[in-house]
Amino acid sequence: MADRVNRWTSLGCRLLCAAALSCGPFVVPGVAEGTPPSPSANTDFPIVSEARLAGDAKQTRFIVDLDKKIQFRAFTLADPYRVVVDVPQVTFQLPSGTGNAGRGLVKAFRYGLVMPGGSRIVFDLTGPAKIANSYVLDAANGQPPRLVLELEQVDRNAFTQQLALDDRPELRPTIADAKAAMPAEGTPNAKPGEPADSRPLIVIDPGHGGIDNGTQSNGELEKNLVLGFGLALRDRIEKSGKYRVVMTRTDDTFIPLNDRVKIARSQSAALFVSIHADALPRREGDAQGATIYTLSDKASDVEAERLAEAENKADAIAGVNLSDEPTEVADILIDLARRETKTFSNRFARLLVSEMKTTARMHKHPLKSAGFRVLKAPDVPSVLVELGYVSNKGDLEHLVSENWRNKAVGSMLQAIDAFFAKRLATATPDTPDK
Incomplete structure (x- = not known):
């Protein structure tokens, strides 16, 4: 045998x-090929201290509080309808159960490490929606830096058009490249x-x-x-x-x-x-x-x-x-x-x-x-x-x-x-x- x-x-x-x-090979941008960092090897990652939703079934805003500014990219996925936000590896210091309940266009969201050096937030949508705006705010007036994602309700055709834009090679999900x-x-x-x-x-x-x-x-x-x-x-x-x-x-x-x-x-x-x-x-x-x-x-x-x-x-x-x-x-x-x-x-x-x-x-x-x-x-x-x-x-x-x-x-x-x-x-x- x-x-x-x-x-x-x-x-x-x-x-x-x-x-x-x-x-x-598994490559993380900015990291030497063949030597992916261990998630536990460095604790000096940006911290996500709060995440919340606001709005209704036509317009919904997602806000994340950070301790420092970060870069990100956001894109849509279909069947089921989802929005994905990729960020550098961060430490999520959020209360248990955060994301289980949705609001407006978002049924629920989840978050976590998706690869060494990279974290991800995934939103399950109630229906087709587009990313109307997304940006990071500087710390100001005693408020921390914030990542903001604004979603708008659209029909299936408009969603498909957005999806075609999101499918450009430079915007594909990071994990799909690994x-x-x-x-x-x-x-x-x-x-x-x-x-x-x-x-x-x-x-x-x-x-x-x-x-x-x-x-x-x-x-x-x-x-x-x-x-x-x-x-x-x-x-x-x-x-x-x-x-x-x-x-x-x-x-x-x-x-x-x-x-x-x-x-x-x-x-x-x-x-x-x-x-x-x-x-x-x-x-x-x-x-x-x-x-x-x-x-x-x-x-x-x-x-x-x-x-x-x-x-x-x-x-x-x-x-x-x-x-x-x-x-x-x-x-x-x-x-x-x-x-x-x-x-x-x-x-x-x-x-x-x-x-x-x-x-x-x-x-x-x-x-x-x-x-x-x-x-x-x-x-x-x-x-x-x-x-x-x-x-x-x-x-x-x-x-x-x-x-x-x-x-x-x-x-x-x-x-x-x-x-x-x-x-x-x-x-x-x-x-x-x-």
């Missing part, structure tokens, strides 16, 4: 090299002259991040819960010494869904594990327990379909325009690789359920499938793990418990060991595993 995994991984990478090479985000840690490239590291490479993908909070309950954000779990899993895997590990993110940064997949492909990963935590509206009951998902064109049930639809909207939540995303290369060999990869993904999912049920509460139907975009690498066995429901009191208590996390991480490592058992048994330090 291990030989087939490596064969198809290598084949898939060769077949998809054109797509991978088209993804340029086609392949560099993994923050764990890049396994060997130094010149050193033998290649033959240990299996595992990509751990904490879901959401930055402007995309994921689900939330009782003040706990999914993006923080799954990041903590992902880091603990990385540390446990690396401590075993049997594997190399790459994280799609190690801090509160937004990574587009396609870029998460590209990280796994570009690193010739042997396994991709995406970590999430679900939530259900109160009217849908009180589901509980962990669930393991694999990729399928047809969802295994209504709940799986709902979750996949919600997770696949992550890029839209962050205001990413997906119109320029490349399509998959149609090739019979890729299809063959995808079929074999699906077999391996299903096998790992079953192993994961078998091990996790000894340490974690599992969903009554713990194995499911749906069309998750993040699982669509045709050459990398991939699963998505919903650790539990933040909307369930018992699950949430587990998710915030370090003791529970350590047990769950241990069971996941046992599943990984079982999955790679044959490969680890046949590999030797002098003979790279092929």
Whole structure:
């Protein structure tokens, strides 16, 4: 099995090299190429201290108080109607719940880090609107510098005209230019002259991040819960010494869904594990327990379909325009690789359920499938793990418990060991595993 995994991984990478090479390096304006700053490395960012809406359904104004002037760019997106404001990385010091309620032309807005060096504010609109004016005011008369955005109601035709102007290359969303985000840690490239590291490479993908909070309950954000779990899993895997590990993110940064997949492909990963935590509206009951998902064109049930639809909207939540995303290369060999990869993904999912049920509460139907975009690498066995429901009191208590996390991480490592058992048994330090 291990030989087939490596064969198809290598084949898939060769077949998809054109797509991978088209993804340029992650560059932030004003930062040396290849050295993106860590969001936590510098705390001297401009501070956003207040954000508010005023106006009505015909004209709405958005005002942000800052401690220093900043540059910005604003543009519109359609289907759904949105306005996006890109700014340099800032520190949002806003009360919890800011943006949940809208006013006038704005249903709600969200904000956060969208890439190292860049923050974003995304407005969900009640209908088509244009950016009538946008500017930054100097500090004056005891008032701080302010960023002001003025919106006006328009019809669909006028909105489409504005959208065409906003689609100029120089005004496209910054995140759309960052086609392949560099993994923050764990890049396994060997130094010149050193033998290649033959240990299996595992990509751990904490879901959401930055402007995309994921689900939330009782003040706990999914993006923080799954990041903590992902880091603990990385540390446990690396401590075993049997594997190399790459994280799609190690801090509160937004990574587009396609870029998460590209990280796994570009690193010739042997396994991709995406970590999430679900939530259900109160009217849908009180589901509980962990669930393991694999990729399928047809969802295994209504709940799986709902979750996949919600997770696949992550890029839209962050205001990413997906119109320029490349399509998959149609090739019979890729299809063959995808079929074999699906077999391996299903096998790992079953192993994961078998091990996790000894340490974690599992969903009554713990194995499911749906069309998750993040699982669509045709050459990398991939699963998505919903650790539990933040909307369930018992699950949430587990998710915030370090003791529970350590047990769950241990069971996941046992599943990984079982999955790679044959490969680890046949590999030797002098003979790279092929």
